[in-house]
Amino acid sequence: MTNSGGSSKQWRFFRAGGFDQVKLETGADLMALDQLDLKLWVALACPTTGVEFDKATLDLIDTDKDGRVRAPELIAAVKWAGGLLKNPDDLLKGSPTLPVAAINDALPEGKAIANFARQVLAKTEGEAITIDEAAAAAQTLASKPFNGDGIVPADSATDAPTKAVVSDIIACLGADTDVGGKPGVSQAKVEQFFNDAAAYSAWWKQAEGNSAVLPLGMATPVALSSFKAVKPKIDDYFARCRLAAFDPRAVGALNRDDKEFLVLGAKDFTANAAEIAGFPLARVAAGAPLPVNGGINPAWVDAIAKFRKDAATPLLGEKPSLTEEDWNVLNTKLAAYESWCGTKTGGAVEKIELNRVREILAGNTKETLTALVARDKAEESNAQAVVGLNRLVRYHRDLIQLCRNFVSFQDFYGRRKRAIFQAGTLYLDQRSCDLCLRVEDAGKHATMAGLAGTYLAYCDCFRKGTGEKMQIVAAFTGGDSDNLMVGRNGIFFDTKSRDWDATITKIVDNPISIRQAFFAPYKKLVRMIEEQVAKRAAAADAAADAKLAATAQTTTGVAPPKPAEPTKPMIDTGTLAAIGLVLTTLLGALGGIFGRILGLVWWQIPLAFLAIILAISLPSTIIAFLKLRRRNLGPILDANGWAVNAKAKMNVPFGGSLTGVAALPPGSQRDLVDPFAEKKSPWLKIILVLILVVIAYLALNKLGFIYDWTNGRIGDPKPVRVEKVPPAPIAPTETPAKAG
Numbered sequence: 164m165t166n167s168g169g170s171s172k173q174w175r176f177f178r179a180g181g182f183d184q185v186k187l188e189t190g191a192d193l194m195a196l197d198q199l200d201l202k203l204w205v206a207l208a209c210p211t212t213g214v215e216f217d218k219a220t221l222d223l224i225d226t227d228k229d230g231r232v233r234a235p236e237l238i239a240a241v242k243w244a245g246g247l248l249k250n251p252d253d254l255l256k257g258s259p260t261l262p263v264a265a266i267n268d269a270l271p272e273g274k275a276i277a278n279f280a281r282q283v284l285a286k287t288e289g290e291a292i293t294i295d296e297a298a299a300a301a302q303t304l305a306s307k308p309f310n311g312d313g314i315v316p317a318d319s320a321t322d323a324p325t326k327a328v329v330s331d332i333i334a335c336l337g338a339d340t341d342v343g344g345k346p347g348v349s350q351a352k353v354e355q356f357f358n359d360a361a362a363y364s365a366w367w368k369q370a371e372g373n374s375a376v377l378p379l380g381m382a383t384p385v386a387l388s389s390f391k392a393v394k395p396k397i398d399d400y401f402a403r404c405r406l407a408a409f410d411p412r413a414v415g416a417l418n419r420d421d422k423e424f425l426v427l428g429a430k431d432f433t434a435n436a437a438e439i440a441g442f443p444l445a446r447v448a449a450g451a452p453l454p455v456n457g458g459i460n461p462a463w464v465d466a467i468a469k470f471r472k473d474a475a476t477p478l479l480g481e482k483p484s485l486t487e488e489d490w491n492v493l494n495t496k497l498a499a500y501e502s503w504c505g506t507k508t509g510g511a512v513e514k515i516e517l518n519r520v521r522e523i524l525a526g527n528t529k530e531t532l533t534a535l536v537a538r539d540k541a542e543e544s545n546a547q548a549v550v551g552l553n554r555l556v557r558y559h560r561d562l563i564q565l566c567r568n569f570v571s572f573q574d575f576y577g578r579r580k581r582a583i584f585q586a587g588t589l590y591l592d593q594r595s596c597d598l599c600l601r602v603e604d605a606g607k608h609a610t611m612a613g614l615a616g617t618y619l620a621y622c623d624c625f626r627k628g629t630g631e632k633m634q635i636v637a638a639f640t641g642g643d644s645d646n647l648m649v650g651r652n653g654i655f656f657d658t659k660s661r662d663w664d665a666t667i668t669k670i671v672d673n674p675i676s677i678r679q680a681f682f683a684p685y686k687k688l689v690r691m692i693e694e695q696v697a698k699r700a701a702a703a704d705a706a707a708d709a710k711l712a713a714t715a716q717t718t719t720g721v722a723p724p725k726p727a728e729p730t731k732p733m734i735d736t737g738t739l740a741a742i743g744l745v746l747t748t749l750l751g752a753l754g755g756i757f758g759r760i761l762g763l764v765w766w767q768i769p770l771a772f773l774a775i776i777l778a779i780s781l782p783s784t785i786i787a788f789l790k791l792r793r794r795n796l797g798p799i800l801d802a803n804g805w806a807v808n809a810k811a812k813m814n815v816p817f818g819g820s821l822t823g824v825a826a827l828p829p830g831s832q833r834d835l836v837d838p839f840a841e842k843k844s845p846w847l848k849i850i851l852v853l854i855l856v857v858i859a860y861l862a863l864n865k866l867g868f869i870y871d872w873t874n875g876r877i878g879d880p881k882p883v884r885v886e887k888v889p890p891a892p893i894a895p896t897e898t899p900a901k902a903g
Contacts, residue, residue, distance in 0.1 A: 172198045179576035180796070181812035187566055187573070190251025196570065197238050205811065206569050208233045209583075210804035213601045215658045216568075216583040220561040223554050231804065237569060244558035247273045247551075259560045260291035272551060279548035294560065297553040304549045305343035309539040311546025314339045316347035319535055328528040331519070332356045335512045342546070350536045356512065357529050360520045363509030367517055376503050378496050379477050381517070387497050387504075389473040393466050400444040400453055401487045408449035417447045452484035572811060575796075578820055581658065584800060589622065589637040589665060591653025592646050593825035596620075598638040598813075599655065600803055605634055605669050611802035612636065612671065616794045617813065618644060619671040624655050624663035635665070638799070640818030643679035644672065645686070673794075674787035677815065681780045791815050 172195045176183040184205060187193060201207065208231050211221040224232050224240045245251035249267045263286045267273040280286045284296060304310050308319040317329040329348055336356055338346030348356075370376040377383045403417045419442055440462035445454055455471045475482070478496050479489055507513075512520055567573040568583045575582035581597075589596040602608040605621040612619055618639045625632050635655060639647065647670065655665040796811040813821065827833070 174199065177573075180572065180809070180817070181814070182809050184571035184573065184576070184809075187563070187570065188255075190245060190248075190254055193241050193254055193562070193566065194245045194251050196241055196566075199570070201234060202808070204234060204570050205572050205807065205809050206800075206805055207808050208804075208806035209569060213603070213803055214583045215581065215586060216565065217557065217561055220557045220565075223557060224565075232565075232569075234569075237565065240558060241562055241566070244555060244562055246270065247276070247555055248559070254559065255563050257560055257563045260293050261556045261559045262289070262291045264288045266555070272547070275544060275548040276551045276555060279545065279552060283545075292552065292556055294556050297549075297556040301342075301549050301553045304542075304546060305341070307343075307542075309542050310342055311539060311542035311544070312342045313536055313540045313543070314341040314347040314349050315532065315535045315539055316341060316343075316345040318345070319347070319539070320531070322531075324526065325528055325531050325535075328523055328526075328532065331515055331523065335359075335514050342550075348532065350533065353529065353532045353536065357524070359509035359511045360524055361509070363507075363512050364517070364521055364524060366506070366508045370500075370503060376499050378500070382473070382477070383497075383500050386474040386477065387500055389466075389470045390493065390497055393463070393470045396444045396463060396466075397453060397485075397490060400447070401490060403443055403447045404449065404451050404487070407447055407451075411449065414447060414449070418443060452486045453490070454484045456483045572796075575811075576817070584803070584805070585658075586635055587655055587657040589620075589635070589653055589655045591620075591637075591651060591665065591667075592642070594639065594642050595823040596637040596639055596821070597823075598640070598799075598821045599635050600799065602634045602636050602803065605636070608636060608802040609669060609671050612799045614798040615796065616673050616790050617671075617799065618647075618673045618675045619799075620647060620667050621669040621671075622653070622655065622665040623668050624665045626661065626663050631663075633663070634668075636799070638813075639675055639822055640794075640813065641822035642675060642824050643682075644675055674790050677784060677787060677791070679787070681784050683783050684779050791818070794818060 174192070175186040175188065177186055178184070183203070185192075185199060185203060211218060211225050211230050211232060214221075221232055222228075224236050226236055226239070241254070245254060247267050247270065248254065248265055250265070253265055263277060263280050266277040266280070268277040279300075280292055284292065284300060286292060308316070315329065317326045317333075320326045320329060332348045332352055333346055336348075336352050339349045339352060341347050379386050407414045407417055439460060442460055442462075444460050444463055444467075445451075445458050455467055455475060459467050474493065474497070475485060475489075478493060479485075482489065485493075564574070564583065568575070572582065574580040575585075584600055585597065586599045586601045589599050602621065609619070609621065620637050620639060622635050622637060623632070624635055647667070649667050649670060651667045653665045653667075655663040657663065792812075792814060794813040796813055797807040797809070800807050
């Protein structure tokens with residue numbers, strides 16, 4: 164497969180989502196997919212679950228059965244299907260039926276498939292095979308005792324001894340599963356079982372009659388098992404007794420402190436509780452033997468009783484207690500057998516008794532099973548033809564759809580068909596969301612999907628009557644988020660047009676549209692004012708309730724129930740004074756701004772108001788625009804197990820096509836009179852009109868359109884400029900002469 168882009172094939176591409184995507188227009192394009200550089204594929208892997216695609220087809224393509232379809236597996240499927248068709252262009256049709264004449268019977272496999280269709284399904288050259296017919300043929304073959312897969316279930320045997328041996332092989336080595344789903348054995352399992360059985364029997368023959376290895380004969384394995392079950396605990400007991408003999412002061416600590424028994428006494432526990440099992444096996448004392456008839460830790464009573472019955476009494480005789488010397492003798496007598504067990508061969512068959520193993524070896528069931536496997540393998544050619552036919556019919560219908568949702572996202576960006584990852588349509592808040600995906604874990608999915616820059620709403624969906632449940636994530640790419648919140652309900656329609664009750668459980672918040680971002684600052688201001696008013700009203704209401712209660716107490720002399728302490732005002736007197744100062748300064752600044760605006764030339768006034776609006780809305784609009792440009796489908800799909808190989812953008816125009824906003828149909832008539840509409844006060848309109856009149860008057864005054872009440876006309880809009888004439892200089896006067 165070429166990964167370097169050095170293919171001689173001339174490809175055609177289309178651009179969508181901000182990147183180039185290959186066009187798959189001919190059968191030759193499909194057959195050359197191994198020459199298309201993987202860097203140009205939109206996806207490199209997709210899951211076999213959680214997509215709106217035939218799972219049986221995906222399971223056939225998923226050859227390694229890991230639950231994911233990868234690019235090499237898709238290429239192999241296309242190559243196989245295209246090679247078995249006379250014309251690979253037939254794959255582009257996506258037809259659910261396969262004409263017999265379309266099968267390439269020049270190939271051995273194609274010939275076997277075509278012959279099966281003609282002979283078994285009785286199809287003529289002009290007839291077509293449906294998916295149901297191919298699936299039924301595969302099911303019929305799978306249900307037969309001999310179906311060509313080389314695996315023999317127990318019910319394929321005709322006699323009880325052979326069926327019993329098949330069950331023994333499965334118990335020892337595990338089962339192989341045939342195409343019908345039944346547990347059975349293959350020739351490899353038969354050979355392994357009989358080889359292990361022979362080795363196991365021979366291993367036992369080496370020790371039979373040797374009392375040093377088998378001191379209790381065939382009962383020695385049971386004795387060793389019971390012995391090993393209590394060995395660590397008995398070793399611990401005698402070690403404690405030796406320590407007590409070394410220093411009597413340690414006896415109290417070795418038997419556990421009284422405080423530990425007090426703790427146990429305060430609990431409800433059973434005789435074999437873990438806390439008790441950790442206590443010593445019996446009462447520790449210097450040189451004390453182990454009492455096997457009584458005085459044993461309750462958690463170990465059953466294990467010690469079994470040990471006494473299987474090992475201690477047969478090897479040492481009936482004893483009420485065991486000394487440390489007795490314990491050492493037991494260790495010695497069983498050590499040889501335990502060491503010999505390390506040389507065991509054929510241990511896989513020891514799950515059945517030795518006598519049963521030798522009984523099977525003495526019979527002829529190996530030859531019988533080998534013959535049954537051979538008889539099953541004789542049907543292999545028919546089995547391959549049926550499996551191949553079922554596979555080819557499915558690929559003939561489904562491969563082109565998978566390629567157009569894997570190699571490229573032609574279906575998604577073409578908007579004529581749903582992509583295979585689109586689970587249906589969510590209707591909520593007067594909108595329809597087409598980009599909805601199934602999810603298994605909303606929290607885990609949101610961690611990755613949040614990087615997509617898209618407003619996502621996770622919903623729990625439920626169908627009444629059936630009890631079906633599922634989770635989806637819906638992308639809102641149109642409208643605004645004012646009325647979207649956790650707990651809102653809607654209706655989800657899946658790809659089969661079944662309706663589900665949907666409830667929002669989680670939201671990943673991101674910008675939805677430029678329009679929403681433009682009005683966001685004003686909506687935030689309104690919400691802040693409403694919240695503050697609500698808080699102040701709540702505080703005032705609590706204070707009024709407290710005052711009313713005090714008045715009632717004074718009037719009646721009966722103290723009413725003490726009301727909850729009213730919430731302290733959010734703003735104290737000093738803060739109110741500071742806020743008043745800030746508001747005064749702000750109003751002064753606004754007055755200055757409006758004064759400067761009214762001092763502008765008339766055509767500059769609208770531009771000034773526009774500049775103020777842009778100063779408020781432009782930052783949030785720019786941020787939203789940048790985020791909307793980065794909206795990416797990749798993280799949403801990657802969180803669902805896809806391996807998206809491109810930055811599949813969802814820009815504003817394309818996002819608008821994914822979410823439909825409620826609009827009246829063309830030609831609809833509207834009655835604008837709402838009989839239950841709230842009656843609005845006229846004062847707001849009056850105030851607005853007065854403000855506009857004042858602004859108009861000031862503007863006319865600025866332009867010189869003044870009404871001359873003296874002459875009864877409008878003054879000259881262009882007042883005459885008065886030239887300033889400098890005052891005439893004053894002539895100097897003569898100074899009168901002083902008298903002599």
